Amino acid sequence: MQPLLRVEHLSITFASDAGQHTAVDDLSFSIDPGESLALVGESGSGKSVTALAILRLLDPRARGAGSIWFREQDWMRLAEHEMVARRGRDAAMVFQEPMTALNPVMSIGKQIAEAIRVHQRDLSRATVRKHAIEALESVSIPEPHLRFDDYPHQFSGGQRQRILIAMALVNRPSLIIADEPTTALDVTVQAQILDLLREMKERSNAALLFISHDLSVVAQIAQRVAVMRKGKIVEIAPCAQLFASPQHPYTRSLLAAVPTMHSNRNAPLAAAEAIGIMPEGPLVEVAPGHWTRVAE
Ligand SMILES: Nc1ncnc2c1ncn2[C@@H]1O[C@H](COP(=O)(O)OP(=O)(O)OP(=O)(O)O)[C@@H](O)[C@H]1O
Ligand SMILES: [Mg+2]
Incomplete structure (x- = not known):
């Protein structure tokens, strides 16, 4: 199978x-059609810069090298005019903070309609x-015909x-990039949004680049x-494999911070981790x- 997206030697x-300051340093990875890949790592590790670079939404002061196939x-x-035709159509982004991603002075119906019209003018x-x-x-907004002009x-944070x-899915993109889509929400709403994202991904057959710490x-x-x-990237693996058999000390330290059924919290730290190599x-x-x- 041909990958949908191939990031090759990307540096920003x-x-x-x-x-x-090098935020992204010779980064390479690929995503197959319909696949979901997560980028994880501590704050400042370059996750959002990578996402923004893919959609060419970075600050013009950013210098880039490499390829994004x-x-x-x-x-x-x-x-740029070719990129405008691709952005939102081939790949669309769901941001962390819905209140800043939405225009506060435009009805949500109008904002969704604009997102449709950019790519489907006729x-x-x-x-x-x-x-x-x-x-x-x-996406289960109750009585949407009545809420169109609101x-x-x-709306609540979860509804936003x-x-x-x-809005991201309205032009049926083949790739959805979700950058910390649940971080700004409280825990019960987080679970609902994750379920929704998973369901929408299945329904649309889109690939997903999911970013989280x-x-x-x-x-x-x-x-x-x-x-x-x-x-x-210090380690990349199928999800179950990464949890069952993390190799890099940095991955292990991230796992040790998460209480899960998979991680063995009693495992002694390897020598390298203990001295921080x-x-x-x-x-x-x-x-x-x-x-x-x-x-x-
Ligand atoms: N517009 C910018 N100008 C200068 N430096 C930037 C800019 N955007 C990001 N950076 C720097 O690039 C590095 C990577 O930032 P990035 O936002 O990708 O981190 P992140 O992994 O998404 O972190 P977080 O988990 O906090 O969202 C950081 O050191 C950050 O300060
Ligand atoms: Mg980020």
């Missing part, structure tokens, strides 16, 4: 008065409205995140997990599809 650098096109090399007003109402219905502040998911959340949604540290050499395949960095 920010320049400031203090000098250069979406099917046969390298998105790093598309002109549709009549009535058809767009119908699609928008169906989109709200699909503004974001008239549902609306953002509806929380391994227990990732375990519920990802088929494969890539662990990031300082802009690099983090292997930063090449990625080596230790089992089929399971890669980890080893000492140089």
